[in-house]
Amino acid sequence: MTSERSSGRPSVRATTSTLTLANWWDHFLARWGVNRMGHRVDPGLYALGQPKPDSPVFVTANYTLSFDALRSALPNTDAYLLVLDTEGINVWCAAGKGTFGTDELVQRIDAVGLAEVVRHRDLILPQLGAPGVNAHEVKRRSGFNVKYGPVRAADLPAYLSARQATPEMRRVRFGLLDRVVLIPVELVHVLWPTVAAAIVLWLAAGGLFAAGILAAVLAGVVLFPALLPWIPTRDFTSKGFVLGLAASAPFALTLLLWKQGGPAWIAPAWAGAFLLMALPVTGFLALNFTGSTPFTSRSGVRREIQKYTRLMAAMFGGGIILLIALIVIGLVIER
Amino acid sequence: MMSSVSAANTLEYDAERCVNCGLCSAVCPHGVFAQGEGAAEVVNAEACMECGACQLNCPSGAIQVESGVGCAYALMRAALKGERESDCCGGGDTTCG
Structure with missing residues (x-):
């Protein structure tokens, strides 16, 4: 992690909002419990589209289903995606364990040199990450403001245009699907x-x-x-x-x-x-x-x-x- | 004064300490808290699932809850092995939506 900083320019990987056949196959295997802990994305900073210093920053877990839900919910959006190392576990469970947590978030912000990549100081976190993250402490330790987005990535476009989550977006649902x-x-x-x-x-x-x-x-x-x-x-x-x-x-x-x-x-x-x-x-x-x-x-x-x-x-x-x-x-x- | 809000769970709230920052109502996935005039209000006490998000994000210590995973597998394993009750989704051997 220190090498990323000392090399001067923070390394930013590119990603897209399009899910490939390989992604769907990976989701299918994850749902069947095949290689259960192996559905991982490399932690770090990703560029979705052509983000600029004013583009929003979304935080997620390094479980493929979490990462893919986030990026596929943001078509035609320029944004940075900050992927925390949750050991291949989804946001909600990782927040419960504390791996999607204050310490990891603060360290990851530092490791990728986020303060030099973006001009603003706002992070959009999935609401279900809140059991692991203390927003006030993140602000104190990193200077970044935690904004809790909606429970579901699919509500992000509506959240972005309204600039706030409706009570409906804040409720967890457990529908048939x-x-x-x-x-x-x-x-x-x-x-x-x-x-x-x-x-x-x-x-x-x-x-x-x-x-x-x-x-x-x-x-x-x-x-x-x-x-x-x-x-x-x-x-x-x-x-x-x-x-x-x-x-x-x-x-x-x-x-x-x-x-x-x-x-x-x-x-x-x-x-x-x-x-x-x-x-x-x-x-x-x-x-x-x-x-x-x-x-x-x-x-x-x-x-x-x-x-x-x-x-x-x-x-x-x-x-x-x-x-x-x-x-x-x-x-x-x-x- | 901290007081229990429901017999169904361990959530406790002290409205006098609340600074009305609104984070508890933002983080709760079950709408237990709502923003009131001068302080947050408990509006859906029974629905609390003890995830602990409100307590962790409360800057003034106005909320207390014994947070933990509502998972029978984890609780039974803890009871059998004398382990700490946690990690429902730890070893990759349980579900956990």
């Missing part, structure tokens, strides 16, 4: 444990049981993010139970009809064991989705964990014990 793009990485996270569990259950309890548990997992990682605002109840876990019940009910009913022969209580016991295992699976996956939303508070999640963890563990454990008992009883009856 925002939720659906998270599904692939949720799927990738549960893939191998789910495949392993499905094979074991298929061998031990039959294809129908295994397929039902698979449906419970898919309900948690695919349907839950997609349907989140429309599922009744308030807690994530109870929403998961509701969705899990909807997904599991057809399998439970089929088990009830199929598992005939032997004592009359055998079929309901199979359906019961299945539901005891399936519901906490969806509930747990739903609870886990809290970390992917932009509105759950730590207090709220902690309350939910205290409220439901024991219940889910008891249900799942009870379901497994009942299932093992039914398998043993089945073997005895066959003899």
